[in-house]
Amino acid sequence: MTYLAKPHLHHPTLTRNKVGYTRRDYEGKISTLCAGCGHDSISAAIIQACWELDIEPHRVAKMSGIGCSSKTPDYFLGASHGFNTVHGRMPSVLTGANLANRDLLYLGISGDGDSASIGLGQFANAMRRGVRMAYIVENNGVYGLTKGQFSATADRGSKSKKGVINSDSAVDLVGIALQLGATYVARSFSGDKEQLVPLIKGALGHGGAAFIDVISPCVTFNNHVGSTKSYDYVREHNEAVNRIDFMDTHSEITTKYAAGSVVDVPHHDGTMLRLRKLHADYDPTDRLAAMAYMNERQAQGEVVTGLLFVDAHATDLHQALNTSSSPLNSLGVSQLNPGNKTLDKINAGLR
Amino acid sequence: MKRIEAINDFVIKFANVNGSGSASANELFAKAILRMGVSVSPRNIFPSNIQGLPTWYEARVSKRGYHGRRGGVDMMVAMNPQTWDADVAEIEPGGYLFYDSTRPMPKSKFRDDINVIGIPLTEISNNAYADPRERQLFKNIIYVGALSMLLDVEVSVFERLFAEQYKGKERLLDSNVQALNLGRDYVKENVAAPDLPLGIRVERSDFVGDQIFTDGNSAAALGFVYGGATVAAWYPITPSSSVPEAFQRYCDKFRVDAASGQHNYAIVQAEDEMASVGIAIGAGWNGARAFTATSGPGVSLMTEFIGLAYFAEIPVTIMNVQRGGPSTGMPTRTQQSDLIACAYASHGDTKHVLLFPDDPHECFEFAAMALDLADRLQTPIFVMSDLDIGMNQRLCKPFKWDAAREYDRGKVMSAADLESGREFARYKDVDGDGIAWRTLPGAHPTLGSYFTRGSTRDAYARYSERGPDYVYNVQRLLKKFKTAAGLVPQPELRPAQQTTRLGVIYFGSTSPAMIETLDILAAQGIHLDAMRLRAFPFPDSVERFIADHDLTYVVEQNRDAQMHTMLVSELDINPACLMRVLHFDGTPITAHFIARSIAKSAAASAIVAKNFPVQSEAA
Ligand SMILES: Cc1ncc(C[n+]2csc(CCOP(=O)(O)OP(=O)(O)O)c2C)c(N)n1
Numbered sequence: 001m002t003y004l005a006k007p008h009l010h011h012p013t014l015t016r017n018k019v020g021y022t023r024r025d026y027e028g029k030i031s032t033l034c035a036g037c038g039h040d041s042i043s044a045a046i047i048q049a050c051w052e053l054d055i056e057p058h059r060v061a062k063m064s065g066i067g068c069s070s071k072t073p074d075y076f077l078g079a080s081h082g083f084n085t086v087h088g089r090m091p092s093v094l095t096g097a098n099l100a101n102r103d104l105l106y107l108g109i110s111g112d113g114d115s116a117s118i119g120l121g122q123f124a125n126a127m128r129r130g131v132r133m134a135y136i137v138e139n140n141g142v143y144g145l146t147k148g149q150f151s152a153t154a155d156r157g158s159k160s161k162k163g164v165i166n167s168d169s170a171v172d173l174v175g176i177a178l179q180l181g182a183t184y185v186a187r188s189f190s191g192d193k194e195q196l197v198p199l200i201k202g203a204l205g206h207g208g209a210a211f212i213d214v215i216s217p218c219v220t221f222n223n224h225v226g227s228t229k230s231y232d233y234v235r236e237h238n239e240a241v242n243r244i245d246f247m248d249t250h251s252e253i254t255t256k257y258a259a260g261s262v263v264d265v266p267h268h269d270g271t272m273l274r275l276r277k278l279h280a281d282y283d284p285t286d287r288l289a290a291m292a293y294m295n296e297r298q299a300q301g302e303v304v305t306g307l308l309f310v311d312a313h314a315t316d317l318h319q320a321l322n323t324s325s326s327p328l329n330s331l332g333v334s335q336l337n338p339g340n341k342t343l344d345k346i347n348a349g350l351r
Numbered sequence: 352m353k354r355i356e357a358i359n360d361f362v363i364k365f366a367n368v369n370g371s372g373s374a375s376a377n378e379l380f381a382k383a384i385l386r387m388g389v390s391v392s393p394r395n396i397f398p399s400n401i402q403g404l405p406t407w408y409e410a411r412v413s414k415r416g417y418h419g420r421r422g423g424v425d426m427m428v429a430m431n432p433q434t435w436d437a438d439v440a441e442i443e444p445g446g447y448l449f450y451d452s453t454r455p456m457p458k459s460k461f462r463d464d465i466n467v468i469g470i471p472l473t474e475i476s477n478n479a480y481a482d483p484r485e486r487q488l489f490k491n492i493i494y495v496g497a498l499s500m501l502l503d504v505e506v507s508v509f510e511r512l513f514a515e516q517y518k519g520k521e522r523l524l525d526s527n528v529q530a531l532n533l534g535r536d537y538v539k540e541n542v543a544a545p546d547l548p549l550g551i552r553v554e555r556s557d558f559v560g561d562q563i564f565t566d567g568n569s570a571a572a573l574g575f576v577y578g579g580a581t582v583a584a585w586y587p588i589t590p591s592s593s594v595p596e597a598f599q600r601y602c603d604k605f606r607v608d609a610a611s612g613q614h615n616y617a618i619v620q621a622e623d624e625m626a627s628v629g630i631a632i633g634a635g636w637n638g639a640r641a642f643t644a645t646s647g648p649g650v651s652l653m654t655e656f657i658g659l660a661y662f663a664e665i666p667v668t669i670m671n672v673q674r675g676g677p678s679t680g681m682p683t684r685t686q687q688s689d690l691i692a693c694a695y696a697s698h699g700d701t702k703h704v705l706l707f708p709d710d711p712h713e714c715f716e717f718a719a720m721a722l723d724l725a726d727r728l729q730t731p732i733f734v735m736s737d738l739d740i741g742m743n744q745r746l747c748k749p750f751k752w753d754a755a756r757e758y759d760r761g762k763v764m765s766a767a768d769l770e771s772g773r774e775f776a777r778y779k780d781v782d783g784d785g786i787a788w789r790t791l792p793g794a795h796p797t798l799g800s801y802f803t804r805g806s807t808r809d810a811y812a813r814y815s816e817r818g819p820d821y822v823y824n825v826q827r828l829l830k831k832f833k834t835a836a837g838l839v840p841q842p843e844l845r846p847a848q849q850t851t852r853l854g855v856i857y858f859g860s861t862s863p864a865m866i867e868t869l870d871i872l873a874a875q876g877i878h879l880d881a882m883r884l885r886a887f888p889f890p891d892s893v894e895r896f897i898a899d900h901d902l903t904y905v906v907e908q909n910r911d912a913q914m915h916t917m918l919v920s921e922l923d924i925n926p927a928c929l930m931r932v933l934h935f936d937g938t939p940i941t942a943h944f945i946a947r948s949i950a951k952s953a954a955a956s957a958i959v960a961k962n963f964p965v966q967s968e969a970a
């Protein structure tokens with residue numbers, strides 16, 4: 001793989017968002033992934049979401065682990081700082097970065113191998129701590145980059161390209177995120193941009209740990225018959241519980257929905273998630289109910305997608321630690337160094 | 352019978368049971384001697400256990416101010432029946448055995464070449480207190496009282512210490528003073544001259560001056576506070592846990608904004624050491640000063656990340672309070688056995704900066720300095736302490752901070768720098784020192800962003816697998832390492848009193864014992880120029896020092912002569928110029944051990960004989 005410069009010509013007719021950027025400004029380098037890889041669609045959805053949200057690209061820090069999925073931050077938000085860390089350890093690096101500067105938005109990109117196999121511990125603990133971030137797992141059930149071995153999210157009984165049957169049961173990251181206290185939990189499909197873009201927007205606007213499990217077929221190693229992460233399989237088994245529209249409160253709410261089928265979830269930052277309920281009995285604000293529902297549907301072989309749980313009043317690690325509202329990385333000697341008088345006193349106490 | 356006679360110069364060892372509350376009593380005893388103006392240096396020798404196992408507290412009282420372990424025990428306070436035989440056997444002939452005589456012991460349990468002082472501690476305590484907990488705790492204070500009488504420590508220093516400790520808790524103050532006097536009175540009434548005072552005793556002196564008495568771990572924590580660390584992540588492990596714990600305590604005190612109550616720090620107890628170092632690296636990448644503290648097993652877990660930080664050039668400080676390895680090894684014993692593991696941590700060609708503090712004062716200094724060096728060099732910096740320094744209180748110079756000192760944040764291009772038209776090339780050596788400029792996330796809307804990765808990139812941080820790009824990069828890292836050699840604390844030289852062809856190199860917790868060794872050997876006619884290493888990479892002065900001597904001893908506390916190996920390989924030194932002196936049983940190295948080893952070797956190689964005959968082997 002060589003570095004390819006991408007032509008960066010601005011078409012005069014490209015629309016600018018409120019902060020003056022066109023969609024193009026949210027793009028990155030040319031992807032080196034396989035043509036048709038689900039991960040590229042997720043990158044496109046991220047670009048769309050950030051543009052629609054009027055986020056200044058440089059206010060986002062994009063972090064990832066190792067894998068095909070983890071390479072993608074190079075392919076979007078070229079004006080953001082990015083950090084491709086080590087395999088399975090993005091959550092800790094993101095946590096540290098977030099602690100250093102609470103003013104940026106943190107976007108964590110990972111794979112199913114990265115988060116459910118080698119990095120399960122870091123994934124779980126970042127959720128527990130409520131690190132404010134949008135954490136996206138591009139879930140294809142295999143290790144793409146190392147050529148198609150099963151990952152820990154491969155369903156029991158699913159078949160590899162080489163014909164091997166997976167006998168281990170699958171790690172369900174959504175279930176774990178729900179159980180461990182993530183305050184925004186969604187599942188989507190890389191092939192369903194309409195569902196995915198608003199979910200990413202909601203995650204970026206969320207006040208705590210937001211997690212999206214995106215089924216993202218690996219066309220090279222896991223898109224065959226017998227796979228439960230192929231395009232065909234997911235299209236057939238996708239059960240969306242809701243569709244969300246993400247809006248800030250300034251924008252007029254014009255969409256009309258049938259009474260009883262819409263829930264508005266106001267977010268802490270003044271934005272609003274408008275949920276169109278597709279399954280009348282699904283309540284995304286009740287964690288326990290969400291867990292029960294998920295388990296029930298999963299047992300039926302359904303891939304439940306949509307916003308599965310949200311706590312609109314979520315808090316994050318900074319609130320738990322009561323850290324300074326100015327970013328820690330901006331503090332200087334005067335705020336950090338207790339000074340000589342204090343040191344004299346400390347010395348005196350040690351005699 | 353012979354009895355050891357020494358004023359302000361003896362080793363007293365307390366044999367206790369873990370969890371019996373003896374630790375604070377023993378510390379009280381040591382502090383009282385300090386308040387007499389006499390140098391004392393205590394060491395905890397404790398098991399990896401919370402309650403019930405044997406533990407020892409060895410205090411070295413030295414009129415010359417030696418803080419190292421001397422070797423040998425002049426007085427044993429034998430409070431643990433489990434270890435009685437070994438404890439009694441350890442006493443020097445003519446030394447003293449102090450024990451609880453409440454229950455009679457068979458004569459066979461004693462030696463006839465030592466002086467025995469039995470005090471019925473349990474009986475005194477049980478007569479005075481009803482509550483079992485009080486009986487136990489005050490028994491400790493009673494033995495301190497009895498010892499203070501025997502060793503001539505003034506009662507007033509205790510009264511003052513109690514008054515400071517129990518300010519506002521007068522009831523506790525009174526009961527402690529009372530317990531102390533129970534011990535003192537018993538001795539007064541029941542021990543007569545010539546046994547009182549003992550041959551070893553304490554006499555008021557003015558040796559202590561403005562020195563402070565503290566442990567390396569809390570000193571390092573304070574150094575991190577003063578040095579401006581804002582993010583700390585850790586996973587509990589002996590003997591390093593008290594670093595972040597003390598950091599938390601100091602931050603709670605000194606880093607809470609008075610107006611808002613908000614914290615100018617963030618501390619995370621992570622799920623493991625990979626996460627702790629990952630958090631510190633993330634924070635360093637994002638421009639906060641961050642550290643983690645751990646011990647050998649933690650470093651092993653961190654190594655992949657350490658390689659990332661080295662190659663991606665992220666500032667991060669790692670405090671390694673070393674213990675005995677490999678594996679779980681000896682968690683509560685001391686060693687200097689992680690040198691190679693840290694100096695070359697991670698896969699591929701890696702080299703890291705190590706700092707070697709030798710006492711709490713330097714733990715403070717080096718912790719703060721490590722944060723500067725990490726930012727300046729954009730690389731992991733290890734502060735290599737050990738259990739001996741970290742978990743024992745040591746008399747040392749008071750902490751100092753230059754009021755004019757600013758933090759060195761290293762080469763960070765600001766938004767203004769970027770706008771000035773200066774080129775930003777993340778991995779290009781524009782200044783000739785191997786250190787490139789970095790930007791922080793969020794710095795500028797259109798300039799200065801880059802993608803950080805552990806895989807190869809060109810000078811502009813663009814992905815590349817081209818050989819020349821890789822070679823340029825790793826050669827630049829070597830140049831940066833060379834730059835580091837000039838920035839780290841330089842070695843400290845102690846020239847011999849007379850010209851000599853012998854040198855000795857030592858570092859870290861070996862220092863206090865080494866200083867004493869030099870005097871012991873000089874008295875025997877063996878003179879050595881001594882160099883204390885304070886950091887890796889080695890500056891040129893180390894190579895010159897070795898070249899200037901026929902033979903240089905390298906004294907270290909590990910089996911495999913790790914520092915020796917690093918000297919040989921980094922400086923291309925003929926191994927015949929170096930002689931290993933190795934101590935690795937988990938106890939702190941003693942002056943007697945070093946002196947004996949060097950004297951023996953010097954005699955054997957007849958180096959000394961030519962110039963100055965060896966008078967006798969060290970004791
Ligand atoms: C410590 C470590 N072990 C193994 C690898 C090799 N490796 C690279 S990517 C990868 C799997 C990635 O799988 P996943 O996260 O699912 O990403 P995908 O490629 O499927 O998007 C592995 C095992 C590595 N980079 N580091």
Ligand code: SF4
Pocket residue numbers: 032033034036037038039068069140144145217218219220221
């Ligand atoms: S191997 Fe699979 S996951 Fe990797 S780029 Fe190709 S399609 Fe995507």
Ligand SMILES: [Mg+2]
Pocket residue numbers: 067111112113138139140141142143144151
């Ligand atoms: Mg995968």
